[in-house]
Amino acid sequence: MIKQSVTAEDVARRAGVSRAVVSRALSNNGSISPATRERVLLVAKELGYQVNFLAQGLNRRRSHLIGVIVSRINDPFRSSLLDGLLGEIQRHGFQALVTEIRSEQELEDTLRHFAQFRVSGVIVTSGKPPEALVNECVQQQIPVVGINRQPDIPGVDYVCSDNAAGAALAAEQLVRGGCRRFGWLNNDNSTWAGRMRGEAFRLALDELGVDTARNLVTLLAPQEGYDGGMQAASAIKSPPEGIFCANAQLACGFLDGMRQQGKDAPQDFQLIGFDNTPQTAQYGYRLTTLNQNVAEISRLALMHLLERARDPLQPSRTSWVKVDLIHRHTSLPTT
Amino acid sequence: MIKQSVTAEDVARRAGVSRAVVSRALSNNGSISPATRERVLLVAKELGYQVNFLAQGLNRRRSHLIGVIVSRINDPFRSSLLDGLLGEIQRHGFQALVTEIRSEQELEDTLRHFAQFRVSGVIVTSGKPPEALVNECVQQQIPVVGINRQPDIPGVDYVCSDNAAGAALAAEQLVRGGCRRFGWLNNDNSTWAGRMRGEAFRLALDELGVDTARNLVTLLAPQEGYDGGMQAASAIKSPPEGIFCANAQLACGFLDGMRQQGKDAPQDFQLIGFDNTPQTAQYGYRLTTLNQNVAEISRLALMHLLERARDPLQPSRTSWVKVDLIHRHTSLPTT
DNA sequence: TTGAAAGCGTTACCAA
């Protein structure tokens, strides 16, 4: 019969101390003489002792898990974001519980499951959690942070790219690049971030003196992603001079769609997309884009989580992350 | 003072039964009269009772967690694979513990952490776990399955795309498409799957009567990914007629690199890449590729996990997943 | 069918 696994009891016995001392030695928590500490640690290593996280979590009412809610991680921007979050989560000594959702119902179930694992925090990168459910989390002292979500639930912290500033950069670039007629490309049923970018674009153009009622048209893609952009392009006879696009996938599809018609940027139109995905930098696209600082977004998300864990009742906070214009090939140099 | 959370005890009291009965009602495990079952379930719903997974796992010595080891999920193929795995894991009622590793050391630590959470299984999509460590898992009855790894550790199951068959398809396509001189493009320090594809390509050409000693050259990219492919292209004066490439990212980079020199497929050379990533299908590339069936790979991975959980001592198995040639624009029609 | 009780492996409080 094989011993299933080494427990604190085993270590205690072998080191000639009590379980309690073992716990203290390993957790640096509670007073213990340096000598015994050394000895226990040595024995623990000898025996290959590993704390049982389930037991630890049960006792502490909190696991070292952080729940992450994502969707469609095939999308390059989303996988970049997940990448950044995983790195940050691991850097802080947590493990990521990742769930991909396909509906709001799945989001609810997931949030429950996270709670059942007594996670140390939840990061929502997709969907809109119902306020009631989030309140349950808050009541259980589980910090929740939303990324690029509309900051509207009390007790939840948010990290968002500064969409408005990004849209303004795009507007300025296009105007100074000589455009007179503008287009805003987004897909139907867009996210909050997408809609926000569109509204801010209009506003920024207004302030730059553009008569947006006349000279700004909305191009609506029938679906999201590359294919949506391509379809939007095929529905157009002659593109506006300066086009701002809600995200990179849409922009790449649109550009390819126009090329199929023999039109290209920057000669026939200028194009700026949001999200600086790797693909937009490639030779075939060299798209001017707005870069979302994924590393900074991830860093702030964890920071909010940790701070709220320390003080659960503090007021909600929203961090806006600076967005940069990456000037490439699909927009003209400003004069 | 707020009640932290509803426990089985609470439900038991309210339903006028014992904790044990509550457990039976919820787990469908152990005999219980339909009437009390109904009643308990009703009360549980009323009170919003949720099983504490930490306590459950501690008692059962197994959590409903499955550990997944990944790396560089920015790569479109890898994020597709992760996507498939997450779907399959959730479909079976598990939660995914995802860790991104950057070194073999991190792999070891991760494997330990997974064990500490008493995961129901581990899926390795990157790195090469040391046999000793895997044996610890095996001893703890934790099933391990490797995806596209060299199947060489006893007690571990594997799921691999049929690289050899894929390479043979590519060879045949290129030969029948009229190529006489061939190239194999891979990056330095390639994975086992990559090397295997290269060897199989040579073998297949041999069998098709090509004098590979003379007419097959190896193009070595100095790094992986798109940039590596581009660099490989820039080191070439005149490309071989038919090029097979270890993966899609490399292939896209190579194609763009050649285009930069004014050469394009299929007129100046033919190109077939492994991994049918979304990008390869796009208008700018329309690359002929070998499709890895991610859904099937994921399905089999979970199947192996579940079967080995049932019978931990069964001999290791390796499933080879069929690969399909997607004929697109970078190879000529066969005559 | 039901309930009592003994774990599962930790941690934290309280005496010593």
Next chain:
DNA sequence: TTGGTAACGCTTTCAA
């Protein structure tokens, strides 16, 4: 500084 002990919340014998 240490050890005993009572949780943590659940599952699973074993009797009744």
